[in-house]
Each structure stands twice: as structure tokens, then as C-alpha cells.
Amino acid sequence: MSLATKLDQLHLQARSNRWLWLFAIFLRVALAFGFITSGMVKVLGNRFTVLPDSHPMGNFLEAIYNTGFYYTAIGVFQVLAAVLLLFPRTVILGVFIYLPIILNICLLSISVRFEGSFVTSPLMVLANLYLLCWYYHRWKYVLPFAQNPAQPQLPTWSELNPRFPVKFFAGVATAMALVVLFAFHGYELMPRNTSKDCKMQCEDSANPQACITFCDCIHLEGQPLQKCLEAYENAR
Structure with a gap:
């Protein structure tokens, strides 16, 4: 067939x-x-x-x-x-x-x-x-x-x-x-739509401070996603 x-x-x-x-x-x-x-x-x-x-x-x-x-x-x-x-x-x-x-x-x-x-x-x-x-x-x-x-x-x-x-x-x-x-x-991380929503996921993160660094990188500094992910890895 x-x-x-x-x-x-x-x-x-x-x-x-x-x-x-x-x-x-x-x-x-x-x-x-x-x-x-x-x-x-x-x-x-x-x-x-x-x-x-x-x-x-x-x-x-x-x-x-x-x-x-x-x-x-x-x-x-x-x-x-x-x-x-x-x-x-x-x-x-x-x-x-x-x-x-x-x-x-x-x-x-x-x-x-x-x-x-x-x-x-x-x-x-x-x-x-x-x-x-x-x-x-x-x-x-x-x-x-x-x-x-x-x-x-x-x-x-x-x-x-x-x-x-x-x-x-x-x-x-x-x-x-x-x-x-x-x-x-x-x-592991999502930029979410607002800084507040982004940081809410940091409460359950293995490294809350690194997560906050990621959120600030996105919402306060306006950096590209990949660069903020690299900053998160470095902060860990």
C-alpha cells in the first residue's frame, strides 16, 4: 500500500x-x-x-x-x-x-x-x-x-x-x-508583564536576590532578555 x-x-x-x-x-x-x-x-x-x-x-x-x-x-x-x-x-x-x-x-x-x-x-x-x-x-x-x-x-x-x-x-x-x-x-524565570509580578516568583526561587536582579534588569534597566538571564546566572 x-x-x-x-x-x-x-x-x-x-x-x-x-x-x-x-x-x-x-x-x-x-x-x-x-x-x-x-x-x-x-x-x-x-x-x-x-x-x-x-x-x-x-x-x-x-x-x-x-x-x-x-x-x-x-x-x-x-x-x-x-x-x-x-x-x-x-x-x-x-x-x-x-x-x-x-x-x-x-x-x-x-x-x-x-x-x-x-x-x-x-x-x-x-x-x-x-x-x-x-x-x-x-x-x-x-x-x-x-x-x-x-x-x-x-x-x-x-x-x-x-x-x-x-x-x-x-x-x-x-x-x-x-x-x-x-x-x-x-x-525557571519569566519576565512577566510588570516588575511586581516578576518579583512575586522570586519568593519561591532558589536564589531570591538573583531573581530580583533579573526583574530589575528587565523592568528598570530595560535590558535584553538574554543579557538579563546572563546577569541572573552571574548573580547566582
């Missing part, structure tokens, strides 16, 4: 379940809502956050804001991707526009340890990947291996299997739990 045939069978099996079909609709609406709200802020020319320039994410967003039409263009593409997701005929185009944007946001959030999107952005990436797999039959022909000439007939709503896929949604819950655990325990 060829790889293309195996992928077609897995895809058809997933598309035959009513709960997975409803889950795809839910993700489309949820992802669209997330980008419409954040994208319109940029389209209207408003600042995305009130974080100070001393904060790593605040410094980045302020720089992006001051680029002018580039900042607006990001918002336009976010809103465009969101709107395309809502319509069945354009959903796959929305997925392909949405994915690089949210992946960039996810990598940025992790690199600067921004708690505002430290959990949501990885989950949105996973949701986007689910939709990419859900609409596999529309884009599979770009893959670098031979495809079956006969397109499998997808079942209609009345033909869908109503059985609840316990294992699948258990996997979804596990993935969400792992993302949350990483957000709270993946790093």
Missing part, C-alpha cells in the same frame, strides 16, 4: 466522524475570532498592548507599531485569514495564510517568554495544523509523491459516524495540559 493511499484512508476515517467534523467548525470560528479581534487593533492603528518599552515583548511591539503601514498590513492579513476561515470555499486559503502568522507569533512568544500568548499561540498553531489535516484532500496534490487519481468520496452529514472519539479528545486534552505545564514550569 502506497503512502498516498494510507493518508487517504486515515483522512477518510477522520472525515467520517461527526464529532471531528463539529470540532473543525469550532476551531475555524475560534481561530477567526482570535485574529479578527487582534487584527482590527492593528488595522485601526492602535497599540496592541500597554507593555512598557523595557519589556522584551513591549519593545518589539513598539518597534513594529512605529513601522507604519507594515503594522497595519499585519492586521489586514490577520483579518483576511480570519474571514477566509469562515467560508467553506475559502477555508483552505485562510489556513495557509493563518499558519505562518500564528507560527511566527508562537515562536516570538516563546523566545521572549511573553505570558500574554505563551499558552494561546501554541494551541492556535495546533488548531491550525488540525484544520490543515482536515482539509488534506484539497491540497494534497502539492506533495512530492504520486497521488491516487480517484478522489475518495467524502461522506455527507447523514452518513457521519455519531460515535464520540474518546481517544482523540483525550489526546487533545493531553496536548493542552502539556502546553499549560510548559507555560508554568518550562522556564
Whole structure:
């Protein structure tokens, strides 16, 4: 059995379940809502956050804001991707526009340890990947291996299997739990949004004074995150 045939069978099996079909609709609406709200802020020319320039994410967003039409263009593409997701005929185009944007946001959030999107952005990436797999039959022909000439007939709503896929949604819950655990325990230190919030984590730190040094480095001195982490290691 060829790889293309195996992928077609897995895809058809997933598309035959009513709960997975409803889950795809839910993700489309949820992802669209997330980008419409954040994208319109940029389209209207408003600042995305009130974080100070001393904060790593605040410094980045302020720089992006001051680029002018580039900042607006990001918002336009976010809103465009969101709107395309809502319509069945354009959903796959929305997925392909949405994915690089949210992946960039996810990598940025992790690199600067921004708690505002430290959990949501990885989950949105996973949701986007689910939709990419859900609409596999529309884009599979770009893959670098031979495809079956006969397109499998997808079942209609009345033909869908109503059985609840316990294992699948258990996997979804596990993935969400792992993302949350990483957000709270993946790093020893987080810059947090304010100096007060940052120093609250110092109470449970193995070296409270070094932690306070890190927070002051971020919020009072406005130094880059990597430099403040080096200062923390030296203070230890």
C-alpha cells in the first residue's frame, strides 16, 4: 500500500466522524475570532498592548507599531485569514495564510517568554495544523509523491459516524495540559508583564536576590532578555 493511499484512508476515517467534523467548525470560528479581534487593533492603528518599552515583548511591539503601514498590513492579513476561515470555499486559503502568522507569533512568544500568548499561540498553531489535516484532500496534490487519481468520496452529514472519539479528545486534552505545564514550569524565570509580578516568583526561587536582579534588569534597566538571564546566572 502506497503512502498516498494510507493518508487517504486515515483522512477518510477522520472525515467520517461527526464529532471531528463539529470540532473543525469550532476551531475555524475560534481561530477567526482570535485574529479578527487582534487584527482590527492593528488595522485601526492602535497599540496592541500597554507593555512598557523595557519589556522584551513591549519593545518589539513598539518597534513594529512605529513601522507604519507594515503594522497595519499585519492586521489586514490577520483579518483576511480570519474571514477566509469562515467560508467553506475559502477555508483552505485562510489556513495557509493563518499558519505562518500564528507560527511566527508562537515562536516570538516563546523566545521572549511573553505570558500574554505563551499558552494561546501554541494551541492556535495546533488548531491550525488540525484544520490543515482536515482539509488534506484539497491540497494534497502539492506533495512530492504520486497521488491516487480517484478522489475518495467524502461522506455527507447523514452518513457521519455519531460515535464520540474518546481517544482523540483525550489526546487533545493531553496536548493542552502539556502546553499549560510548559507555560508554568518550562522556564525557571519569566519576565512577566510588570516588575511586581516578576518579583512575586522570586519568593519561591532558589536564589531570591538573583531573581530580583533579573526583574530589575528587565523592568528598570530595560535590558535584553538574554543579557538579563546572563546577569541572573552571574548573580547566582
